Amino acid sequence: MWSADTAPALALPSRLRTWHPPEVRKQDHYDMRGRTSPMTAPVKGPASYFPSIEKKYGRPIAEWKDLIRTSPLTKHMELVTWLKTEHGLGHGHANALVAHTLAESNGN
Numbered sequence: 001m002w003s004a005d006t007a008p009a010l011a012l013p014s015r016l017r018t019w020h021p022p023e024v025r026k027q028d029h030y031d032m033r034g035r036t037s038p039m040t041a042p043v044k045g046p047a048s049y050f051p052s053i054e055k056k057y058g059r060p061i062a063e064w065k066d067l068i069r070t071s072p073l074t075k076h077m078e079l080v081t082w083l084k085t086e087h088g089l090g091h092g093h094a095n096a097l098v099a100h101t102l103a104e105s106n107g108n
Contacts, residue, residue: 046096046103053093061097068101076102 042048050061057064067087073079076098083094 046100049093049096053089053097056093057087057089064097065101065104068098069105 043050053064054060064083068079068083071079071082073082079098079102080091080094083089083097084091089097
């Protein structure tokens with residue numbers, strides 16, 4: 001008869017052989033090397049584009065938002081087209097900036 005004490009060690013990483021209470025399992029996750037680290041909620045929506053926008057175009061997001069807010073244009077697609085033609089942004093990046101900025105302006 002097998003029991004937990006007499007069972008041979010499985011060829012699994014220790015993180016898979018160790019029981020963790022549910023509250024720990026929900027808070028921690030394992031990286032590829034078996035280390036635990038606190039989970040961070042992934043950024044979703046338009047803000048998920050912000051790191052690549054800053055890297056690609058060399059301007060902070062606050063600067064892009066200020067440009068959008070001070071523009072005489074008010075419609076979403078007008079602003080997207082303006083960012084694409086005047087500032088050389090790609091459609092997805094322009095759309096993300098405009099959507100996020102207008103949502104903030106509307107209080108969402």
